[in-house]
Amino acid sequence: DGGITQSPKYLFRKEGQNVTLSCEQNLNHDAMYWYRQDPGQGLRLIYYSQIVNDFQKGDIAEGYSVSREKKESFPLTVTSAQKNPTAFYLCASSIGTVDAFFGQGTRLTVV
Amino acid sequence: GDSVTQMEGPVTLSEEAFLTINCTYTATGYPSLFWYVQYPGEGLQLLLKATKADDKGSNKGFEATYRKETTSFHLEKGSVQVSDSAVYFCALSFMRFGAGTRLTVKP
Numbered sequence: 001d002g003g004i005t006q007s008p009k010y011l012f013r014k015e016g017q018n019v020t021l022s023c024e025q026n027l028n029h030d031a032m033y034w035y036r037q038d039p040g041q042g043l044r045l046i047y048y049s050q051i052v053n054d055f056q057k058g059d060i061a062e063g064y065s066v067s068r069e070k071k072e073s074f075p076l077t078v079t080s081a082q083k084n085p086t087a088f089y090l091c092a093s094s095i096g097t098v099d100a101f102f103g104q105g106t107r108l109t110v111v
Numbered sequence: 112g113d114s115v116t117q118m119e120g121p122v123t124l125s126e127e128a129f130l131t132i133n134c135t136y137t138a139t140g141y142p143s144l145f146w147y148v149q150y151p152g153e154g155l156q157l158l159l160k161a162t163k164a165d166d167k168g169s170n171k172g173f174e175a176t177y178r179k180e181t182t183s184f185h186l187e188k189g190s191v192q193v194s195d196s197a198v199y200f201c202a203l204s205f206m207r208f209g210a211g212t213r214l215t216v217k218p
Contacts, residue, residue, distance in 0.1 A: 042208040058206070105152075
């Protein structure tokens with residue numbers, strides 16, 4: 001089945017540590033996106049990539065980094081520079097502007 | 112810059128009531144507009160979309176019309192069900208999302 005997979009579903013991080021969230025898709029989509037969702041707020045765009053080996057900052061890129069070495073994969077690293085990393089993170093992929101398919105999300109908690 | 116303003120919630124309705132969730136946007140050009148739905152603990156699912164002015168998107172009894180003159184894309188359903196309880200997001204392309212409106216439908 002084609003789809004987009006995020007792992008893990010729940011992730012705990014100690015303060016000062018970097019952590020990487022996985023996002024994999026087998027839909028053959030060119031574009032991929034990372035969003036952050038906080039309680040009572042909408043999705044805010046962190047980074048997006050429209051093609052392999054290229055990505056752009058979204059509205060809240062500070063404290064995050066990404067890579068796009070393969071079409072299928074777009075991992076997000078939450079670095080220790082991110083002051084308030086506890087949130088629900090969503091990954092999505094799309095072909096053009098037709099539709100975006102979302103993963104099930106990763107809930108990151110700093111302990 | 113581009114932005115989406117969505118009706119604040121929460122919204123609580125009785126089953127079979129009429130639903131409207133307002134969404135207005137600010138954008139340059141002619142972006143695609145979307146409504147997404149999110150069930151607890153899950154990602155977002157596309158509910159409907161419209162790619163140009165006067166287009167009407169529809170799905171599962173929900174409808175929204177892309178109104179360029181009023182820069183709006185309001186979501187409507189004539190008769191809601193308990194299973195429609197979820198959070199609804201209006202989106203401008205994939206870059207801008209509204210804050211979300213939580214809908215609870217009571218039997």
